[in-house]
Amino acid sequence: MVQEEEIVFQGEVEPNPSEENPYLGLRRKVLGLKRQDFVAYMREHAVHAVLIDTNMDGIIYSVALVVDGTISLYYQTGGGVLGMGQKFPDLAMATRAFVYSADQVISKLPVAKDTNLPEIGERTFYIIAEDKVYKAVSHKSQMADEPYEIQILNYLSEKVMAQFISLYEAKDISKTD
Numbered sequence: 001m002v003q004e005e006e007i008v009f010q011g012e013v014e015p016n017p018s019e020e021n022p023y024l025g026l027r028r029k030v031l032g033l034k035r036q037d038f039v040a041y042m043r044e045h046a047v048h049a050v051l052i053d054t055n056m057d058g059i060i061y062s063v064a065l066v067v068d069g070t071i072s073l074y075y076q077t078g079g080g081v082l083g084m085g086q087k088f089p090d091l092a093m094a095t096r097a098f099v100y101s102a103d104q105v106i107s108k109l110p111v112a113k114d115t116n117l118p119e120i121g122e123r124t125f126y127i128i129a130e131d132k133v134y135k136a137v138s139h140k141s142q143m144a145d146e147p148y149e150i151q152i153l154n155y156l157s158e159k160v161m162a163q164f165i166s167l168y169e170a171k172d173i174s175k176t177d
Contacts, residue, residue, distance in 0.1 A: 022078070023062075023074055023075070023076050023077075023078065026062070026064070026072075026074050026080075027051065027053075027062055027074070027115070030049055030051045030062075030064040030066075030126075030128070031051060031115055031126060031128060031133060033048060033049045033066065033128055035048045035129070035130050035131075038066070038067045038068055040068075041067040041068050041096065042067065045067070045099075045100050045103050046103055046106065046129040046130055047067070047099055047100070047102040047103050047106065047127055047128065047129045048066065048067045048099065048128060048129065048130075049064065049065065049066045049067065049099065049128040050064075050065045050098065050099055050102050050125060050126065050127050050128065051063070051064055051065075051125075051126040051128070052065070052123060052124070052125055052126075052157055053117055053118050053123070053124045053126070054118065054122075054123045054124075055117065055118040055119060055120050055121065055122050055123075056121075057120060057121075058120055059075075059076075059077075060075075060076040060117055060118070061073060061074065061075045061076065061080075062074045062076075063157070063161065063164075065095045065098055065099055065160065066095070066099065067096055067099045067100070068085075068092075068096070069085035069086075069089075069091075069092025069093065069095050069096050070083060070085050070086070070092075070095070071083075071084050071085045071091060071092070071095040071160070071164060072084065073164070076117070081168060084164055084167065084168070087167075088167050090163070091160075091163055091164060091167055094159070094160050094163050095160060097156075098156050098157065098159075098160050101152070101156055102125075102127045102129075102153070103129075104149075104152070105127070105136070105149035105152060105153060106127055106129055106134050108147070108149045109127065109134040109135065109136050109149065110134065110135060111132050111133065111134055111135070112126060112133045112134060112135035113135075115133070115135075118137065121139060121140040121141060122137055122138065122139055122140070123137070123138040123140070123154070123157075124136070124137050124138075125137075125138070125150075125153050125157075136149065136150050136153055137150075138150050138153070138154055
């Protein structure tokens with residue numbers, strides 16, 4: 001699995017990112033992941049990572065899911081949980097399955113024109129594939145009426161996050177190897 005220190009940024013994805021803000025730096029790293037670093041996991045799949053930004057009543061957090069099973073949670077205010085997939089193989093498999101499933105929707109999504117953080121009540125999916133980043137925005141107040149591809153992304157992400165939260169709450173992850 002890729003360690004956070006090994007992730008290499010691939011270009012200016014974030015307009016004028018603040019190097020002093022660790023949260024924005026972590027987002028940039030995920031958005032800039034290179035497909036070639038994950039060839040062993042790619043098979044016929046195009047997507048190698050997904051970044052999910054959520055703004056829940058003004059609290060912004062991001063979840064990074066990488067095809068090698070890496071899953072991390074970052075809070076805009078600081079802190080988070082890194083590398084849960086390394087500690088829990090079942091979670092790593094669920095993470096890979098989510099990233100592989102994202103292949104099924106990219107043909108219906110636009111290429112991202114920006115990587116802005118979501119507004120209140122929004123969840124933004126950035127799907128990183130080959131040399132493009134695709135973007136899908138979900139609105140909390142309209143979830144039932146959203147296009148099928150956004151409903152699928154929401155459903156699958158909720159399944160992975162439920163497993164993530166369950167494992168996080170059930171074990172003291174700082175003591176697992």
